[in-house]
Amino acid sequence: MEKPSIPQGTRDFGPAQVARRQYIFNVIRRTFETFGYAPLETPTLENLSVLTGKYGDEGDQLLFKVLNSGNFLVKERRGEITPLVTAEDLDAGHKAVLPKIAEKGLRYDLTVPFARYVAMNRGTLTFPFRRYQMQPVWRADRPQRGRYREFWQCDADVVGTDSLLCEAEIVLMMAQVFNGLGLTDFTIKINHRGVLRNIYQALGGEGNETDLFVAIDKLDKIGRDGVSKELLEKGFSEPTIDTLFELLNVAGSYPEKLSRLLAGFVTAGVEPDGLRPGADSEDESTAFYKGLNELAEVRDILQASGFTQFDRLEFDPTLARGLSYYTGCIFEVKINNVQMGSVSGGGRYDNLTGSFGLPGVSGVGFSFGVDRLYDCLESLDLFTETGETPTRVLLTHFDAASGRAALPLLAELRAAGIPAELYPDASKLQKQFKYADAKGIPLVVILGPEELAAGVAKIKILQTGEERTLPLGEVVGALTV
Amino acid sequence: MEKPSIPQGTRDFGPAQVARRQYIFNVIRRTFETFGYAPLETPTLENLSVLTGKYGDEGDQLLFKVLNSGNFLVKERRGEITPLVTAEDLDAGHKAVLPKIAEKGLRYDLTVPFARYVAMNRGTLTFPFRRYQMQPVWRADRPQRGRYREFWQCDADVVGTDSLLCEAEIVLMMAQVFNGLGLTDFTIKINHRGVLRNIYQALGGEGNETDLFVAIDKLDKIGRDGVSKELLEKGFSEPTIDTLFELLNVAGSYPEKLSRLLAGFVTAGVEPDGLRPGADSEDESTAFYKGLNELAEVRDILQASGFTQFDRLEFDPTLARGLSYYTGCIFEVKINNVQMGSVSGGGRYDNLTGSFGLPGVSGVGFSFGVDRLYDCLESLDLFTETGETPTRVLLTHFDAASGRAALPLLAELRAAGIPAELYPDASKLQKQFKYADAKGIPLVVILGPEELAAGVAKIKILQTGEERTLPLGEVVGALTV
Numbered sequence: 001m002e003k004p005s006i007p008q009g010t011r012d013f014g015p016a017q018v019a020r021r022q023y024i025f026n027v028i029r030r031t032f033e034t035f036g037y038a039p040l041e042t043p044t045l046e047n048l049s050v051l052t053g054k055y056g057d058e059g060d061q062l063l064f065k066v067l068n069s070g071n072f073l074v075k076e077r078r079g080e081i082t083p084l085v086t087a088e089d090l091d092a093g094h095k096a097v098l099p100k101i102a103e104k105g106l107r108y109d110l111t112v113p114f115a116r117y118v119a120m121n122r123g124t125l126t127f128p129f130r131r132y133q134m135q136p137v138w139r140a141d142r143p144q145r146g147r148y149r150e151f152w153q154c155d156a157d158v159v160g161t162d163s164l165l166c167e168a169e170i171v172l173m174m175a176q177v178f179n180g181l182g183l184t185d186f187t188i189k190i191n192h193r194g195v196l197r198n199i200y201q202a203l204g205g206e207g208n209e210t211d212l213f214v215a216i217d218k219l220d221k222i223g224r225d226g227v228s229k230e231l232l233e234k235g236f237s238e239p240t241i242d243t244l245f246e247l248l249n250v251a252g253s254y255p256e257k258l259s260r261l262l263a264g265f266v267t268a269g270v271e272p273d274g275l276r277p278g279a280d281s282e283d284e285s286t287a288f289y290k291g292l293n294e295l296a297e298v299r300d301i302l303q304a305s306g307f308t309q310f311d312r313l314e315f316d317p318t319l320a321r322g323l324s325y326y327t328g329c330i331f332e333v334k335i336n337n338v339q340m341g342s343v344s345g346g347g348r349y350d351n352l353t354g355s356f357g358l359p360g361v362s363g364v365g366f367s368f369g370v371d372r373l374y375d376c377l378e379s380l381d382l383f384t385e386t387g388e389t390p391t392r393v394l395l396t397h398f399d400a401a402s403g404r405a406a407l408p409l410l411a412e413l414r415a416a417g418i419p420a421e422l423y424p425d426a427s428k429l430q431k432q433f434k435y436a437d438a439k440g441i442p443l444v445v446i447l448g449p450e451e452l453a454a455g456v457a458k459i460k461i462l463q464t465g466e467e468r469t470l471p472l473g474e475v476v477g478a479l480t481v
Numbered sequence: 482m483e484k485p486s487i488p489q490g491t492r493d494f495g496p497a498q499v500a501r502r503q504y505i506f507n508v509i510r511r512t513f514e515t516f517g518y519a520p521l522e523t524p525t526l527e528n529l530s531v532l533t534g535k536y537g538d539e540g541d542q543l544l545f546k547v548l549n550s551g552n553f554l555v556k557e558r559r560g561e562i563t564p565l566v567t568a569e570d571l572d573a574g575h576k577a578v579l580p581k582i583a584e585k586g587l588r589y590d591l592t593v594p595f596a597r598y599v600a601m602n603r604g605t606l607t608f609p610f611r612r613y614q615m616q617p618v619w620r621a622d623r624p625q626r627g628r629y630r631e632f633w634q635c636d637a638d639v640v641g642t643d644s645l646l647c648e649a650e651i652v653l654m655m656a657q658v659f660n661g662l663g664l665t666d667f668t669i670k671i672n673h674r675g676v677l678r679n680i681y682q683a684l685g686g687e688g689n690e691t692d693l694f695v696a697i698d699k700l701d702k703i704g705r706d707g708v709s710k711e712l713l714e715k716g717f718s719e720p721t722i723d724t725l726f727e728l729l730n731v732a733g734s735y736p737e738k739l740s741r742l743l744a745g746f747v748t749a750g751v752e753p754d755g756l757r758p759g760a761d762s763e764d765e766s767t768a769f770y771k772g773l774n775e776l777a778e779v780r781d782i783l784q785a786s787g788f789t790q791f792d793r794l795e796f797d798p799t800l801a802r803g804l805s806y807y808t809g810c811i812f813e814v815k816i817n818n819v820q821m822g823s824v825s826g827g828g829r830y831d832n833l834t835g836s837f838g839l840p841g842v843s844g845v846g847f848s849f850g851v852d853r854l855y856d857c858l859e860s861l862d863l864f865t866e867t868g869e870t871p872t873r874v875l876l877t878h879f880d881a882a883s884g885r886a887a888l889p890l891l892a893e894l895r896a897a898g899i900p901a902e903l904y905p906d907a908s909k910l911q912k913q914f915k916y917a918d919a920k921g922i923p924l925v926v927i928l929g930p931e932e933l934a935a936g937v938a939k940i941k942i943l944q945t946g947e948e949r950t951l952p953l954g955e956v957v958g959a960l961t962v
Contacts, residue, residue: 006524014521018522067546172892419515
């Protein structure tokens with residue numbers, strides 16, 4: 001017989017791991033709910049018509065597809081059987097065969113199902129609609145350290161408002177989660193797609209900014225030289241690239257960077273997106289660049305909300321984010337004292353539900369990667385010790401009679417909400433203690449013939465070896481204190 | 482554009498549904514943990530080699546299979562591409578093609594993955610091992626009312642002990658969950674495969690009891706006449722069938738049925754499984770029928786544990802359960818005041834992990850069907866009112882200034898753990914109230930220019946219309962009481 005195994009890139013979570021993961025989920029859930037986000041759950045299976053084309057060509061490849069059930073090779077209607085897949089289809093390759101044998105796929109992220117849900121329920125939802133979603137997603141990626149084929153995302157999005165309060169609240173929620181988890185050495189990076197667009201204009205560009213965004217997105221990986229080389233190949237001139245890095249590398253605090261970029265845009269003659277509200281003539285001081293202005297506003301809202309961790313919030317003009325649908329503020333978070341990619345990110349989009357027939361719904365959302373957070377907490381040793389069981393008390397016994405006599409105490413402990421077990425067999429006491437030790441059960445109650453005769457129980461704290469003898473009627477009271 | 486949809490038999494769960502489902506999960510989780518069961522989670526994807534053949538032919542058909550990723554029609558090794566599926570395979574049909582294009586399937590139940598987990602981790606687990614698992618499963622069944630293709634199971638199993646304490650605790654856990662959910666009109670039916678085997682022997686049968694079990698299992702659906710007809714066709718004689726129904730229909734309380742069946746077995750000359758412990762000669766009163774004896778023992782343990790709901794516990798010799806792997810006590814629960822199949826069931830098995838190379842591990846387990854419990858609670862109107870949001874307080878505002886002035890109070894409420902929102906846009910007050918109403922937010926705080934000038938806030942309870950004006954500094958205190 002073959003030894004049983006689980007598919008590559010998937011994991012079993014034993015008791016201690018589930019407890020630790022639940023701890024992370026609870027901190028995130030509590031934060032989302034405190035900010036008024038309501039839970040949504042969508043099916044694991046989605047129609048491929050919903051998923052395909054939403055994640056780019058690479059995404060389409062990485063979607064797990066589910067074979068149609070029954071005889072997937074034929075179509076049966078009124079007893080008539082027609083072959084669906086022909087030898088010609090085989091010759092044409094898997095892309096020709098796929099749509100004939102698979103109609104469903106596994107959830108690939110939480111954003112597309114959310115957009116599908118909003119579009120399907122537009123008539124009954126109350127906008128602005130705030131939802132959070134904490135579910136697994138599946139990607140047929142090559143598994144490697146920290147990258148799984150089944151992994152968990154925790155998303156919060158609000159749609160139906162373009163208020164910048166929502167952006168500020170994302171920063172507040174991020175900070176609350178990381179502080180709550182004890183991951184206090186974090187940096188929240190913020191940028192705005194409008195700033196990137198203005199930078200592009202400062203370089204004399206117009207229209208398609210994608211080449212620039214894609215190159216900047218790689219700055220972390222390939223460095224300034226790599227990005228320069230790529231931009232030269234794309235037709236950018238050397239002086240243009242120098243200007244680019246001057247703008248990207250503005251130094252100073254969040255507000256200082258904002259004003260230095262503003263000066264840079266004015267110098268470069270970038271056309272403002274409008275006038276600063278209240279201004280009536282177009283001069284330098286009233287030039288209104290939407291990106292810079294919104295970033296200033298988000299900071300103001302944070303300040304008015306009593307946010308104090310501005311040393312953890314960095315305006316980073318080089319932050320680009322990969323996803324094409326972002327249109328406004330974008331976010332990304334790193335934990336500084338761990339070697340790990342970003343653990344959270346998000347941004348504003350103007351047209352998420354457009355592909356499902358509901359255009360013009362603006363929203364902003366962000367996501368936590370639970371598996372990466374788990375790894376961060378583990379490598380910083382921030383998990384509190386977790387046993388292999390919820391049980392707090394093990395009742396031991398010697399024979400059928402003492403086992404039977406322990407049952408009322410067992411019931412009493414459980415009624416008081418204390419997870420408790422009676423060792424099921426009258427094994428040697430040593431074996432019962434070994435069991436408690438291996439599972440991490442902190443307390444053992446000894447109910448031997450002597451104790452029973454005296455109407456008492458002996459309680460032993462395994463970690464210290466401390467023992468206490470109590471009247472049977474006082475055990476539950478002593479343990480609930 | 483096609484209107485987006487979700488696959489047949491799957492569901493989106495909106496905020497109110499998620500809250501209600503979480504309520505059910507929490508009652509079950511608390512019960513499992515109080516009894517010392519520890520959480521386990523297994524992957525959604527399992528290898529088909531693990532799943533296939535475990536659920537019978539019908540089960541194999543109903544498994545959702547996942548297409549191999551990439552080009553599933555060919556095998557690529559060291560740059561050499563070999564076709565996997567040929568035109569001859571197509572002619573041979575889908576059963577020939579399937580193993581070549583799909584290696585993985587979706588979890589079909591929680592028992593097989595549990596057995597696989599125990600077998601894979603035998604070296605590191607501490608036995609007896611108690612685990613619970615609450616996860617979705619998928620079956621390509623024809624969807625109908627109350628039957629879904631994605632649905633949730635909550636299982637608890639203990640393996641590595643044959644103590645009947647575990648059987649008794651299953652009854653205790655079932656009762657705790659149904660009482661906890663307010664589904665107080667339940668009946669827990671209990672039987673024992675040994676009793677059914679003894680009944681079969683009383684009819685003069687030996688060897689394969691399956692025909693009998695399968696027929697009895699249909700009693701609910703096709704009645705005594707239907708079962709008789711089926712047994713006649715299988716070669717049972719009319720007098721035998723009469724004896725069968727005499728035994729199956731023994732009347733009385735749980736202990737009365739036990740002693741009447743014992744008398745029946747002795748009369749019919751059924752060979753005992755041994756002697757009653759302590760007895761030294763074989764006569765009627767010491768004849769030991771394992772099934773009857775274990776059922777008596779389970780009842781004794783319940784009594785010693787202080788269990789009082791014996792009117793909810795019925796020994797039903799006609800209970801057969803479909804699954805073939807049960808060997809000892811079997812359980813099934815119905816809610817009497819709702820039209821609904823069984824909402825819970827389980828039993829003891831002697832060799833669950835045998836097919837994964839780990840023979841002789843006895844265990845006992847049971848399962849709750851969350852979707853059916855949900856439907857029961859809904860049709861009995863037992864859910865407390867749930868809003869569409871966790872938000873308790875909506876702060877309204879009139880303009881940018883009053884919106885900004887509301888931020889400290891908003892932060893204060895959240896810091897006190899009170900889910901709160903500031904309406905993100907300075908819309909008409911009526912619109913903001915309508916929003917609170919539609920979402921089921923109970924409290925609205927009005928912070929207008931007048932209130933701000935006076936340093937107060939007006940709090941309105943939406944359901945009663947009651948209003949209160951409080952100094953700003955006292956709002957959080959008043960709401961946390």
